[in-house]
Amino acid sequence: MRVLMAALLLVAVTACGLRPASSFVPPVEPGSIRPVPGLEGARIRVTSKEFTEQLVLGKIAVLALTAAGADVADQTNVQGSVNARASLTRGDADLMWEYTGTGWITYLGQARPIPDPARQYEAVRDLDLRENGIVWLPPAPLNNSYTIGVTRATAERYGLRKISDLTKIPVAQRTFCVDHETFGRDDGFLGMLRGYGLTYGKDVPRGNVRRVSVGVLYNSVASGQCALGMVTTTDGRIKALDLVLLEDDRHFFPLYNAAVTLRRPVADAHPEIARIFAPISAKLTDDVIRALNAQVDVDGDVPVLVARDWLRSQGFVK
Incomplete structure (x- = not known):
């Protein structure tokens, strides 16, 4: 039924000549995420990569910021990590979920990953801020390696x-x-x-x-x-x-803890964004995100509805 609803929504949106269904944001009411005066009407452009987990995380960000009162532009579903990241560093987008290992190896050109998750996060946080003006919020437990x-x-x-x-x-x-x-x-x-x-x-x-x-x-x-x-x-x-x-017995692959990243001017103007995402990130474990991904890839559900239902189940929105 939910897939049918999404399909009908796509037809309706396309027929009316409005925005694509990927930008559809279902209405949500504040739960534990309360309207933030400093975010009221603030334009925040959220992007993501094109694969399922990134779409779910991107929609979580869109809905959470919407509940907080921001004017959110949904720019999720960009093909390729480099393209999505470039939209952030160019200033075409303001916020996206990224992975510590991807930031460290792919974007910052570091050859050796750091096996301790806290030290890896601190290293990518400090270097990316210094070199590119990108702020990394504290990461989620989930490690998409x-x-x-x-x-x-x-x-x-x-x-x-x-x-x-x-x-x-x-x-x-x-x-x-x-x-x-x-x-x-x-x-x-x-x-x-x-x-x-x-x-x-x-x-x-x-x-x-x-x-x-x-x-x-x-x-x-x-x-x-x-x-x-x-x-x-x-x-x-x-x-x-x-x-x-199979076990990565030589510990080749970096840690890929997911974290919200945003442009420094946005982080400086809206420090409340960090407070919004802290409790959300804390609940995103491997098991949680794997189950959310399965709802899309196995059950055929729609990422934005999966994101909304999870936020509701945790009391973040209504």
């Missing part, structure tokens, strides 16, 4: 428990599905191979790697189109498809 996912049958067949066990698979059977963006990143697929002493083109033949969209990657692994998939640990499809996550 990468790893390798396989079917339970594949794990049992080859005795796979950790990523270094990949060498147990004959070279011809080392087939990977990797999403387009993750493939070449230093903290992604090619970086992971180097970190585990594997040579692309030799230990993993080029023809064994399929670059696919995130939308089909998990089903491609589950259906046996590839033996191994580069997956994220908080994706809701992992449990639904009964995929096994």
